[in-house]
Amino acid sequence: MRVVLLGTAAAGGFPRWNCACVRCDAARDGKLPVRGPECAAVTGNSRDWWLLNAPPDIRAQLTAASALxxxxxxxxxxGVLLTDAETDHVAGLAVLGAAAGLKTYAAPPVLAALAPARAGLDRHAPWEWADxxxxxxxxxxxxxxxTAHPVPGKAPAYVPGRPSDRRWVTVYRIEDLATGRVLVYAPRVGAWSSLLDDLVATADCVVLDGTHFAAEEPGAAGRHLPVSGPAGSLAxxxxxxxxxxxxxxxxxSNPLLDPASAARAQVSETGAEVLPDGTEFAL
Structure with a gap:
């Protein structure tokens, strides 16, 4: 199995166009690596590639990855495997719309939320949509x-009424039938659970939500499991x-973006990694 990390930043990429924080300015000055919104690609035979999410700048990400x-x-x-219906994970479907015959997998509430977009895409170039x-x-x-596994999460803000459904966010377990190697892809996790413990226990590699290093960062509460702390993902x-x-x-807001930070050193000491966009590895 080959995996390419096409993008590794949260929504808006890094630096964000409307942010002048210390880290975003450092990225504009070339002092920190620029990152696109989170997305990856995976293949079992180096010919058939599948995207994990479809961010708005998927065209640039695919252009930067010669294997694709x-x-x-x-x-x-x-095709595409969607982990949720957030805009930064689905807006790139419009960019891919010129290619007929793509297959997109998503949970039922995500497919329902995308119904208007699906109708437009299918009129342009018919796709296959699957649960x-x-x-x-x-x-x-x-x-x-x-296999897809639901984890706690909420409907995106653009969905009318934001209906409650435990299937808004999923984690993917991807196994190579030829080698038995397993990738767990979990870019959006609100809390650790016994389900995640079980999935990671079977994995050769896990790509995990690293949105916030600390629970005190803006936007961290309830949406993304922080990296640090006794209840964080690193532990x-x-x-x-x-x-x-x-x-x-x-x-x-995450200090892990800076390779020289104490946060990056703490993560590296445990054997966990923060990799740049475009990184390819094999399992």
Whole structure:
């Protein structure tokens, strides 16, 4: 299994266009790496690639990843696995709309929220839309078997009434049938749970929500599990040293964006990683 981290920042990317904080200014000055909104691509055979989320600048991310460049009459991208319906994860579907025959997996409430967009995309280039929570999981072209697992989360702000449903956010477990290697992709996690413990225990690599380093950061409360602290994800991941542990979806308030920070040193000491956009690795 090959994995490419196409983007590793939270919504808006890094630096954010309307932010002049110390870290965003450092990124504009070239002192910190620029990052696009969180997205990854995965393949089991190096021919059929699947996107994990579709951020607004997916075109630039695909252009920067030579493994996903198209041939004369085709694209290696076969479809998208959506973890939720947040704008920074679905807006890129419009960019992909020129390609007919793509298949998109998402949980039922996400598919429902996207109904107007789906209708427009299908009129332009017919796609296939599938329930990611189908019993028993599903098999992707390229020899990958996937199961989706709901985790606590809320409907996006643009959804009328924001209906309650425990399936708004999902974590993906992706297994390579040829090697048995397992990737757990969890870029949006509000709280650690026994489910996550069980999933990570079976994984060779976990790509996890690293939006906020500390619970005190703006926007952290209730939406994203912080990295640090006794109830943070870093402490939970320490129970699973066998798995490779990578943080993604980093907000501009997060000191992990700075390789020279004490926060980055703390994470690195545990064996967890913060990697730049464009990083490719194999499992």
């Amino acid at each position: 460049w198209p041939g004369p009459r085709h694209t290696p991208v076969r 990611s929570l189908t019993e028993g999981g599903f098999v992707l072209a390229g020899g990958l078997v996937v 939970a991941l320490a129970r699973h040293p066998r798995a490779r542990r990578i943080y993604t979806h980093l907000a501009d």
